[in-house]
Amino acid sequence: MEITKLSINRTRLLETINISSKIGAIDNGGLNRLALTHEDKLMRNQFCEWLKAENLEVRVDDFGNIYGRRNGRKNNGPAIAIGSHLDTQPCGGRYDGILGVLTSLEVIRVLNEHGIETDYPIEIINFTNEEGARFSPPMLGSGGVAGVFTKDFIYNLKDTNGKTFEEALKEIGYMGDEENRIKLVRNFIELHIEQGPILERENKTIGIVEGIQGMSWLTVKVIGESNHAGPTPMENRKDPLVISSKMITRINELTREIEGLKTTVGKLNVSPNVANVIPGEVEFTVDIRHQDDETRNDAMERLKEQLSTLAFLHQVELTIQTPWDSNAVTFSPLITDVISETAEKLNFSFKRLYSGPGHDAKYMSYLGDTGMIFLPSINGISHNVLEKTLDDDIEKGATLLLSVILSLSTEN
Ligand SMILES: [Zn+2]
Known part of the structure; x- marks a missing residue:
């Protein structure tokens, strides 16, 4: 596997994260961007604008999941999917899954900038209601697409004010079509913060997630x-x-x-x-x-x-x-190997570990070979305004994601 000479644009990526950090901002640098609220809508609007600026085909499905598709040479083939979620806890941080969506966006920007053609199409995804803070259980968007939850079950879930998922989705204008759901998934790669103390304690930059407990x-x-x-x-x-x-x-x-x-x-x-x-x-x-x-x-x-x-x-x-x-999920060893070989070639220190929290990748692993990249959380803190991941680690994470996506989307 060749390591790409392309590099991500650190300034642009950090600026993009900064813009997201203002939407639903609360005191001390935190975010309150509960799923399907006005703040979530504003973030979605911004995200769609970014996708369109990269000439991606933007789709919204019947769970409100947003997709941006970048065509490949084998356009009828399965997609390499990347992304995570832009919603937060009521007193959440600015990194969590947001980092997974925005580093994916940076990957797309770099590919476009250099006119890179890939064999497989790439789809960037923002999943609805990953946090489960407004509508419980969590991971509804990815669970819906993977067939874990029925549409009826999801639509009838209520928040604490008695508003249903369906009503809230319509209200913010993100009720899309069932036919827009992602169907053919070759791989799904999700970058996320660790939300635990292990990487920081062991002085590792990258966590390669073997599965979810x-x-x-x-x-x-x-x-x-x-x-x-x-x-x-x-x-x-x-x-x-x-x-x-x-x-x-x-x-x-x-x-x-x-x-x-x-x-x-x-x-x-x-x-x-x-x-x-x-x-x-x-x-x-x-x-x-x-x-x-x-x-x-x-x-x-x-x-x-x-x-x-x-x-x-x-x-x-x-x-x-x-x-x-x-149940526990073990990710594809094929993907964990690609990620660890790439991290090794990039000279990034890494550790293989299991995730305690659930993630969209869990359900996406039902659709295609899936893997996750974790970045260190300072003091292991998450779901808290004090959540922090260092800029240097974010840059390395995005660099690794870029190389992994290039390698997976191109046939050797
Ligand atoms: Zn998350």
């Missing part, structure tokens, strides 16, 4: 006996919060026994949640992740068993539900 959510409900805090003797209590605390500690201990397993209890509801009343009911969630589905499922079974034992010992009622389950 599988994930399960449990909703655990512990029912005891609510009573007055004063007269009820300690030995007669069935306090579900005390039992829940034992359960949470046990979950944490068990997690440490299983290599690579991550569990988080991030949500706890206490009822009635009053200072002088023994709680009657406690509900908490457990987020469980591992790169191997079997390990995750085994861990989940052990965990349920141990919680049941604790509930039995302390004579409280227990129900455990699994409202969300998502």
Whole structure:
């Protein structure tokens, strides 16, 4: 594989990121650009303008995903797709998936500037509602295209104000046609920030993502006996919060026994949640992740068993539900190899790793051979106004993406 002599235009790329950082800007350099809001619309308008300025064929599909197509010699063949998402969390940063879309745009600009013809067409994509902050679950645009979610399911999802996805999509003027969905995908490459501390800690510039961890959510409900805090003797209590605390500690201990397993209890509801009343009911969630589905499922079974034992010992009622389950994905070794060989030739330090968070690449991997490039997140911070990726790393990431796209879009 030849390494291209072309280079990306750092100033232009950083200026493009800067323009995006003003759309939906909040204090301290952050962004509030929730999916299908006015701010999202303004960003989409700007993005479409950029695509048209590069003479790309712009399409919008029935999920509001935006595509810019650059034709290749084999125009009937499958496309090399690149991109990510331009939406953010309510107090999000300016990099996240935005970096994936805007570095992809820079790749297109460089190809155009030098009149490079590729064999396969290239399609740059902005996926709708990746964050899942307004409409849950996340990754709706890519999941819709990949057939993970039906159109009906997506259209009827509601935000906290009761507005449906379909209404919001129409309102901002980005309801496109079903026939505009991307169909033939040879490869999908997504650049994204790591959102974790590993690359920075190990002093690596590039993360080559081998796959995405599988994930399960449990909703655990512990029912005891609510009573007055004063007269009820300690030995007669069935306090579900005390039992829940034992359960949470046990979950944490068990997690440490299983290599690579991550569990988080991030949500706890206490009822009635009053200072002088023994709680009657406690509900908490457990987020469980591992790169191997079997390990995750085994861990989940052990965990349920141990919680049941604790509930039995302390004579409280227990129900455990699994409202969300998502299998792990391993990306194409073919693509991870192309990315690592290219990084090596460019002399960029890199590390292979698994992604904890989900990404559009997960669902796109159902359509074609897929890979991801991670860039370091300073202090591992993301979904936060303090999110930061260094300009030098952004430049290197875009350079790597350019070389990888050139190599994938041209037949050897
Ligand atoms: Zn993202």
